[in-house]
Amino acid sequence: MRSASARRSLRGVDVYLAVVSKREVRDYAPRAIEPAAERRILEAGRLAGSSKNRQARRFVVVRDESVREAVASCVYAADNVRGSALVVAIVVGPKGPTAFDAGRAAQNMMLAASNDGIGSCPNGIAEAARLREALEHGEDEQVATVLTFGYPSKPRRDPQSLPAEEWVRRANRRPYEEIVTEI
Numbered sequence: 740m741r742s743a744s745a746r747r748s749l750r751g752v753d754v755y756l757a758v759v760s761k762r763e764v765r766d767y768a769p770r771a772i773e774p775a776a777e778r779r780i781l782e783a784g785r786l787a788g789s790s791k792n793r794q795a796r797r798f799v800v801v802r803d804e805s806v807r808e809a810v811a812s813c814v815y816a817a818d819n820v821r822g823s824a825l826v827v828a829i830v831v832g833p834k835g836p837t838a839f840d841a842g843r844a845a846q847n848m849m850l851a852a853s854n855d856g857i858g859s860c861p862n863g864i865a866e867a868a869r870l871r872e873a874l875e876h877g878e879d880e881q882v883a884t885v886l887t888f889g890y891p892s893k894p895r896r897d898p899q900s901l902p903a904e905e906w907v908r909r910a911n912r913r914p915y916e917e918i919v920t921e922i
């Protein structure tokens with residue numbers, strides 16, 4: 740008997756549908772993420788492209804409870820870290836474009852998670868110096884974002900229950916004409 744996420748993966752969610760139906764998760768269920776799903780998330784980040792294929796980024800998985808609490812106290816929304824099943828800090832090296840490369844890895848990870856029914860959220864850093872101490876990263880590195888992952892506390896609508904156009908219509912986003920211009 741296959742799990743719901745395995746069945747969904749086998750059916751294969753259309754990539755465009757996966758992208759336009761993805762929303763951040765605000766609350767997580769107290770449920771662990773299976774090691775194979777965790778690995779898929781991290782591999783999706785590792786395989787993201789980067790400038791000159793430098794791959795000047797690494798992912799720190801926070802396992803230790805006291806480090807996790809320290810990380811929680813360094814982001815803007817501590818409870819998003821405290822309530823999650825998996826915490827991954829994206830640490831970038833000194834040579835750019837680090838923000839762009841980190842963003843590509845982050846979105847890859849969040850979409851891979853979503854494909855397994857796992858929610859995610861990026862967390863901005865409020866206290867970078869303290870976070871550096873907690874994660875023991877180099878002076879020439881910085882944390883681009885702290886990603887949290889977990890199964891949603893409330894079941895999410897199946898991406899395939901609506902056509903992509905409807906996900907697009909319902910999204911809380913600035914209008915297309917405002918974002919996309921031609922010259």
Ligand SMILES: Cc1cc2nc3c(=O)[nH]c(=O)nc-3n(C[C@H](O)[C@H](O)[C@H](O)COP(=O)(O)O)c2cc1C
Binds near residue numbers: 862
């Ligand atoms: C607790 C929490 C903290 C967040 N912190 C950040 C952040 O620091 N930086 C960021 O780019 N997005 C952050 N986000 C995500 C944005 O709020 C989110 O991408 C945006 O509101 C769109 O959400 P939606 O996809 O659910 O519509 C955070 C979300 C939550 C729930």
